Amino acid sequence: MIRSFTQRLGQRNPNCVFEQLDPRCKLLIVLIVTIAIVFSNSLMSSGLFIAVGIVALFSRLTKALLFTSSFWVLLWCIFMLLFHIVMRQAISAPRAMFTAMVFKGTALIMTGLWFAVTTKLRDFTSALEAWRIPKIIILPLTIAVRFIPTLFHESLVIRDSMKLRRIAHRKRDLLKQPHLIGHSYLALITIRSLKMADELAAVAETRGLARPGKSKIFKPAQFKRNDYLSLSMLLVLIIVLIIASYFV
């Protein structure tokens, strides 16, 4: 999953309409969807789940959608089973629980993934600069976001190295040897991250990124017709879902 996600990150499609949206518009969409999901009832969660699913299909995130949904369904099954064993009775509203966990959970995660996959880092930072957020916040944020694919890559390399040494290399070792995973994997990824962060900091300094004064944005962020259209469509959808909730 991690490998396919990093590969997906590396295959951006500049012609995709979602990649051309202003990052501030996408941030607003993420915010509105998140608030709507938190306060939604069953019908609204189902509607948002379908809407997010359609967007995911157009953003080439089908595999991620299937994986996330399956994960939440599995979690729901485990939860129901545990409830049944511990309480010795069936849960009173399994459908409501299903909606809350699977629809809301998937919609939330997919919205975040959609933002991450369709937003170029430079567009994101230029959007933040357009909001007049100071450089002292933007630069560390840039480095932190840029660090994510490197961390993914490192974690894959370390996982392979552990396999080669037969250290917690089977899936069942997650349960049988959790101490080895914690000891080997987490310790090494921490050390590697620190080392890479130091190298990045050195490079940043030699490239003069600590230079005082205002930087110039080559392609400043700009709200366009598609941004207003997307936001309007989202708001219309939410209003329709709210009205429908009163009648269903």
Next chain:
Amino acid sequence: MLKIDDLTFTYTGHKLPALESINLEVAPGKLVLVTGPSGSGKSTLLHCINGLAQIHYGGKLEGDIHVAGRDTSGKPLWQISELIGTVFQNPNTQFFQLTVADEITFGLEYAGFDNKTIKDRFRKALADVEIEHLRNRDLFTLSSGEKQKVALASIIAMDQPLLLMDEPTANLDIVSIHELIKVLQKLKNQGRTIIISEHRLWYLRELADQVVVIKDGKLIYDSEPDILNCSEFRDEIGLRIWNEPGEVTKSYVPQNNNSPILDITNLSGGVGKNKQIIKNVSLSLKAGNCIALMGHNGTGKTMLSRILTGLQKQHKGTVSIEGKILKPKHRIGKIGCVTQHAEQQLFSDTVLGELLLKPNINSIEGDCSEEILRQYDLIALKDRHPQTLSGGEKQRLAIAASMAMNPGIIILDEPTSGMDMLRMRNLSQQIKKLCDKGLAVIVITHDIELVSLCCDQILWIENGTIAKNIERQQYIKFFNELIKFNTQEGNENEIHGCLL
């Protein structure tokens, strides 16, 4: 362009200086090669010039450094960065953006240039490094050579008078090195002053105007590059080849090597949609053999290693170890593998613990582990944290940890990246010892020096298959073709024709 007067630098917490009484002058437009054994102070010299040594790493700097007539001492790094651009060894930790265009314009935007200047410099940098076709690509999908070119482009776009490069070819294959030669020639023709710190020397023989040799923190040679023609001088310092391939040592195949240990039949495999990265590879390897897998980046060497070790499933074909056909999951741990970055393979908090890092360890295995550490000259370090060891020690420990699993075959993937000749000779001795013990060793490398020291055969991989089998008596001819071919004049077919 650069003038260093009586430079002495001591890292914080160290008693002895890393550099002592260095005096150096570099004229504008010259390309200077800084070389010397590992740990001699080459990188420290570059860090003193670009200001990192004192400000980022910490230490006491005595003496004066003038760049383009301006004294850099006491200046903040962003001011020094207007005079000096630095390209680092590891391309993966040089980027702040995720796409090529963003990366190149990022530095220009932060410098506050206007849109026209950004556009002009961006286009010129792409053209100078010949990466126009990569402008919209994501950085993390590029090859090492392409990443190094993007790093170079993002630095030369800033147009600083002095360019520093720290082992730029450490992660490059031969084709990428030849492409780098072209770029360096172009930059030199534009009148740029370039200082390159390197172990791999042969590619600079037509470019370098001045050679600086550093040993034990002291400058021992600073003049014309002619001195590097003298093999005695190179051997004494521990420098790698310069103008001709090194001597090919005698074959080291032990006499009792009749038992085949690894048999690969019609092996094909890949990842994702590309299931044919490796195509119909057949190979037999006997105990005590040491073979080199060579070829350009992306031709399938590492994929072959992943399939052999069981990390990747094959699509077709079989792999048998000691006469037994094994599925990928059963091959895991049967073939040892030490990669270029040994520190990524060290998990424990002590050197001894590294060999004991498996469940249900018993006292006999504990005793064996100490014996293995003794064989690899690591017993004195058994209580040290593995991540505090030197590069060579980490590599020896990674090999020792693989040996503790008692494999019959071991794969060394780019083991000599950033290594001087002396360490390479030591590594070749270790490989010979492994062969003596009856192990089969597969070395994946671009370094012809290591191959000539210890490999009995070269398998040249091209398009996922073994395109050529080169025996020891053909090595010199092959190496001559490999390091002298010229991509400038010919097309791709000519390159391949020359190589194969």
